[in-house]
Amino acid sequence: MQAFVKRVRNGDEIAYAITFLCAFAVIAITALLVFELYRNSEPSRVKFGWSFLWTKTWDPVAGEFGALPFIYGTVVTSAFAMILGIPLGVGAAIFLAELAPPRISSGLTFLIELLAAVPSVIIGVLGVFILLPFLRIVQPYIQGALGWTPLFAGPFYGVSLFSAGVVLTIMILPFIISISREVLLSVPNDQREGALALGATRWESTWDVVVPFARKGIVGSIFLALARSLGETMAVTMVVGNDPKISASLFAPGYSIAAVIANEFTEATGDLYQGALIELGLVLFALTIVINGAARILVASTTKRGTS
Amino acid sequence: MTRNTIGAIIGIALLAGAASAQTLINGAGATFPYPMYSKWFDSYHKKFPTIQFNYNSIGSGGGIQQVTAGTVDFGASDGPMNDTQIKDFKDKRGAEILHFPTVLGADVPVYNIPGVSSQLNFTPEALAGIFLGQIKKWNDPAITGPNPGVKLPANDIVVVHRSEGSGTTYCWTDYLSKISKEWETKVGRGTSVQWPVGLGGKGNEGVSGQIKQQPNSMGYVELIYAVQSKMTYGKVKNAAGNFVNATLESVTEAAGSVKDMPDDFRVSITNAPGKGAYPVATFTWLLIPTKIADPVKKKAITDFLHWMLTEGQTMTAALDYAPLPKPVIAKETKAIAKIN
Amino acid sequence: MSWNKRRRKAVNAIMLSLTALCTLFAAGSLVFILSYLFVHGAASLNWNFFTKLPTPVGETGGGMANAILGSAKLLLLATCVGVPIGFLGGVYLAEFGTSTFSFVVRYVTDLLNGVPSIVMGIFAYSLIVIRQKHFSTLAGGLALGVMMIPIAIRSSEEFLRGVPLSLREGAMALGASKSRAIWTVVVPAAKAGLITGIMLNLARVAGETAPLLFTSFSNRFWSPGWNQPTAALPEMVYKYAISAYDDWHQQAWSAGFVLLTLVLAVNIVARMILSKRGPAAR
Numbered sequence: 001m002q003a004f005v006k007r008v009r010n011g012d013e014i015a016y017a018i019t020f021l022c023a024f025a026v027i028a029i030t031a032l033l034v035f036e037l038y039r040n041s042e043p044s045r046v047k048f049g050w051s052f053l054w055t056k057t058w059d060p061v062a063g064e065f066g067a068l069p070f071i072y073g074t075v076v077t078s079a080f081a082m083i084l085g086i087p088l089g090v091g092a093a094i095f096l097a098e099l100a101p102p103r104i105s106s107g108l109t110f111l112i113e114l115l116a117a118v119p120s121v122i123i124g125v126l127g128v129f130i131l132l133p134f135l136r137i138v139q140p141y142i143q144g145a146l147g148w149t150p151l152f153a154g155p156f157y158g159v160s161l162f163s164a165g166v167v168l169t170i171m172i173l174p175f176i177i178s179i180s181r182e183v184l185l186s187v188p189n190d191q192r193e194g195a196l197a198l199g200a201t202r203w204e205s206t207w208d209v210v211v212p213f214a215r216k217g218i219v220g221s222i223f224l225a226l227a228r229s230l231g232e233t234m235a236v237t238m239v240v241g242n243d244p245k246i247s248a249s250l251f252a253p254g255y256s257i258a259a260v261i262a263n264e265f266t267e268a269t270g271d272l273y274q275g276a277l278i279e280l281g282l283v284l285f286a287l288t289i290v291i292n293g294a295a296r297i298l299v300a301s302t303t304k305r306g307t308s
Numbered sequence: 309m310t311r312n313t314i315g316a317i318i319g320i321a322l323l324a325g326a327a328s329a330q331t332l333i334n335g336a337g338a339t340f341p342y343p344m345y346s347k348w349f350d351s352y353h354k355k356f357p358t359i360q361f362n363y364n365s366i367g368s369g370g371g372i373q374q375v376t377a378g379t380v381d382f383g384a385s386d387g388p389m390n391d392t393q394i395k396d397f398k399d400k401r402g403a404e405i406l407h408f409p410t411v412l413g414a415d416v417p418v419y420n421i422p423g424v425s426s427q428l429n430f431t432p433e434a435l436a437g438i439f440l441g442q443i444k445k446w447n448d449p450a451i452t453g454p455n456p457g458v459k460l461p462a463n464d465i466v467v468v469h470r471s472e473g474s475g476t477t478y479c480w481t482d483y484l485s486k487i488s489k490e491w492e493t494k495v496g497r498g499t500s501v502q503w504p505v506g507l508g509g510k511g512n513e514g515v516s517g518q519i520k521q522q523p524n525s526m527g528y529v530e531l532i533y534a535v536q537s538k539m540t541y542g543k544v545k546n547a548a549g550n551f552v553n554a555t556l557e558s559v560t561e562a563a564g565s566v567k568d569m570p571d572d573f574r575v576s577i578t579n580a581p582g583k584g585a586y587p588v589a590t591f592t593w594l595l596i597p598t599k600i601a602d603p604v605k606k607k608a609i610t611d612f613l614h615w616m617l618t619e620g621q622t623m624t625a626a627l628d629y630a631p632l633p634k635p636v637i638a639k640e641t642k643a644i645a646k647i648n
Numbered sequence: 649m650s651w652n653k654r655r656r657k658a659v660n661a662i663m664l665s666l667t668a669l670c671t672l673f674a675a676g677s678l679v680f681i682l683s684y685l686f687v688h689g690a691a692s693l694n695w696n697f698f699t700k701l702p703t704p705v706g707e708t709g710g711g712m713a714n715a716i717l718g719s720a721k722l723l724l725l726a727t728c729v730g731v732p733i734g735f736l737g738g739v740y741l742a743e744f745g746t747s748t749f750s751f752v753v754r755y756v757t758d759l760l761n762g763v764p765s766i767v768m769g770i771f772a773y774s775l776i777v778i779r780q781k782h783f784s785t786l787a788g789g790l791a792l793g794v795m796m797i798p799i800a801i802r803s804s805e806e807f808l809r810g811v812p813l814s815l816r817e818g819a820m821a822l823g824a825s826k827s828r829a830i831w832t833v834v835v836p837a838a839k840a841g842l843i844t845g846i847m848l849n850l851a852r853v854a855g856e857t858a859p860l861l862f863t864s865f866s867n868r869f870w871s872p873g874w875n876q877p878t879a880a881l882p883e884m885v886y887k888y889a890i891s892a893y894d895d896w897h898q899q900a901w902s903a904g905f906v907l908l909t910l911v912l913a914v915n916i917v918a919r920m921i922l923s924k925r926g927p928a929a930r
Binding site: 330332334336342343344346347349350351353360361362363364365366377378379380510511512513514536627 | 703704705777778781782783861862865866867868869872876877887889890891893894
Binding site: 010011012014015016018019020021022023024025026027029030032033036037040087088089091092094095096100108111113114115116117118119120121122123125126173174175177178179183186188201202203204207217220223224226227228230231232233234257258261265266278281284285288289292293296 | 656678681684734737743744753755757762765768775799806807830848854856857889907
């Protein structure tokens with residue numbers, strides 16, 4: 001009892017209670033959000049049931065709705081952005097944290113962090129007027145080299161899953177870079193010195209010692225980036241082509257869940273149409289659960305030697 | 309730092325809290341008449357400084373939804389509310405909703421064919437065929453027929469349409485439904501539809517950007533948008549058999565062709581019969597409940613409607629909108645009395 | 649020099665230059681976007697932009713003073729909602745967390761972070777706007793605030809964890825209670841990171857349009873108090889960028905430029921404060 005009183009007086013219990021409440025608030029808010037989505041999507045859930053998930057039709061006039069093309073587009077564009085973005089982002093973070101002189105490093109980081117502040121609608125507009133014409137020039141070369149795979153086959157109209165992936169890559173870079181850099185910088189210096197003293201090259205000390213030490217933080221930054229790219233709305237909708245079809249080629253136009261919600265929510269009249277769009281929001285949420293879960297299992301099986 | 313933060317909070321709160329004796333009336337809806345409405349509401353505010361009309365262009369469907377939910381004082385839409393929506397409004401708000409036409413708009417076919425700079429003629433059959441995906445090449449006889457002397461390439465047509473729901477799409481699909489049975493049964497009319505072919509561009513800007521960049525493409529945009537952004541657009545063959553250019557006059561003539569305007573003003577003027585009437589035209593409406601609880605707001609709204617139908621109509625041409633025909637104005641003026 | 653050593657040296661050189669290339673790409677794309685905005689935005693920027701209300705179509709001039717104040721109010725509210733919950737939640741995860749509950753909290757945080765901004769708008773709309781029967785700054789601030797929570801929590805946790813265990817142990821060895829050690833030693837040591845996290849976070853929500861459409865709505869005029877619709881910069885950028893008018897396009901670029909400059913200014917000020925105080929600043 002006396003120990004308890006002392007701890008309260010020291011503030012430990014209070015601090016614990018307050019921080020616990022805040023952590024719990026996150027769960028409560030998320031639960032409330034899911035509940036609201038669930039409640040508002042009722043008309044669509046009742047009418048289509050589970051088949052909503054694998055139906056390819058999206059016909060607002062006839063009142064038939066299916067989520068499959070949007071799920072496909074969301075997964076493909078985000079996966080593409082991660083494949084491009086992770087090496088680029090982690091590479092840049094390594095450069096900024098380990099190699100660049102501190103002054104240059106903080107200057108560049110500052111610039112890169114600003115990239116996160118560019119409103120996505122501006123990135124979208126720039127995407128339409130600058131990235132798309134550029135991709136039209138580059139595309140024949142990519143197709144020439146890789147056109148034999150179905151992934152890069154077919155005609156190219158500028159707007160495509162590919163373009164959306166590139167835009168997403170640019171948008172997630174600041175998240176990966178700035179957080180990974182901070183984490184790398186917080187790795188104690190003796191780790192580096194130890195490796196260098198043992199005769200490792202700069203790269204070896206970085207890749208084999210510092211990066212594994214910071215792995216958890218880097219993975220965290222990748223999760224943030226993934227979540228961001230799954231839910232990114234305005235910029236994607238301007239370059240993805242907004243065509244609810246499923247094509248094997250990255251050069252074909254597609255659609256994403258967030259984009260269709262942004263495009264059609266304001267005009268969706270009637271409870272069923274609106275319910276279908278809100279159910280898509282729910283599907284995106286579920287998709288995030290699955291992808292995060294899968295990534296976590298992957299990480300858990302590979303970070304055995306990670307620290308902290 | 310904490311002290312600075314608190315100072316900043318107090319400062320902003322004071323600034324923000326400087327309440328005024330203004331009457332703020334909120335409205336939401338259609339995007340296409342937004343420039344006109346913003347001009348009207350601004351002029352009206354200058355004339356009557358205590359009245360502020362705040363209009364937000366969130367889209368026609370949004371306007372219908374928000375006025376039904378009661379979160380705004382009035383709505384605006386490019387397509388009339390349908391019977392289900394009107395019943396829904398009555399159930400939720402216990403009042404009627406009134407449609408007041410304000411200005412006219414039109415959709416025009418825009419295209420980008422390398423080597424072709426002249427104004428093309430489009431027949432209804434050609435437009436329906438292209439958007440159904442049955443006419444695939446620019447040198448299809450259905451397109452070359454009415455365009456003698458224009459050398460059209462043997463390239464595939466890339467169709468571009470609006471990706472988000474919009475009044476522009478409603479007008480375009482309403483027209484296609486009237487001139488093509490196949491379109492009506494296969495696709496139908498709506499603010500967003502299941503397109504048989506084509507790419508989706510976000511907003512007018514997205515569609516026009518696509519068309520400017522993509523050779524051999526075609527799509528549709530609002531007339532005012534096409535004029536303002538200096539795009540070439542085609543003529544469309546109307547019900548009387550003439551190829552008509554979209555202008556303020558030809559759009560007004562389409563509106564004038566309505567012989568008996570229904571009392572609720574819910575009327576479609578696509579494929580209108582007049583000789584020089586442009587066939588892909590539409591009214592745009594303000595949606596106002598018959599019951600407005602706040603007497604100050606009620607007076608402001610009815611006063612504004614009277615002003616819009618008189619002085620307001622003289623301001624339309626400067627912004628490339630077609631004004632309402634005289635008989636419609638007379639009929640509307642009477643309808644204002646229904647607000648009580 | 650052995651072959652093996654030469655190979656390792658070569659790998660070293662190649663990989664290090666590759667990382668430099670990555671940096672160049674990231675910084676380059678940003679420099680491009682910034683200079684594009686600067687060229688297009690700064691051109692038509694003048695004092696009126698900061699002091700006048702928007703003009704209707706057809707009249708040039710005017711400004712976005714109301715949208716600037718509106719954005720400031722929205723961000724202030726968002727900070728009041730997002731930062732305390734996020735920061736304290738992060739403290740819990742880093743300092744007190746039990747493994748199972750922390751796992752759930754982290755997991756849910758990632759999920760919340762993946763919710764698209766427009767869905768956040770729908771959430772605040774159905775929670776506040778529908779109940780109150782009108783749009784308000786309050787609803788918009790809440791939507792943005794909830795959006796801030798996940799990043800605030802994860803970045804706070806990350807940076808608090810980055811503080812070496814020895815510091816904590818040192819403080820507690822001197823007789824400080826755990827909470828005292830956290831507030832007086834751990835948090836100050838992680839301050840640089842914590843503030844950068846908040847800045848990045850604010851920067852992210854400052855540019856959001858979608859969650860505002862159905863919450864703070866928009867306002868042509870000044871927005872009195874906290875319970876009326878308000879204009880916001882990103883929402884003006886969006887509206888003006890997709891319009892047909894050259895003058896509006898100009899203003900959209902200006903607004904985008906101002907938005908970025910404000911974020912830049914906030915960043916610089918924060919960094920200056922940091923570098924003056926304490927050794928933790930980098």
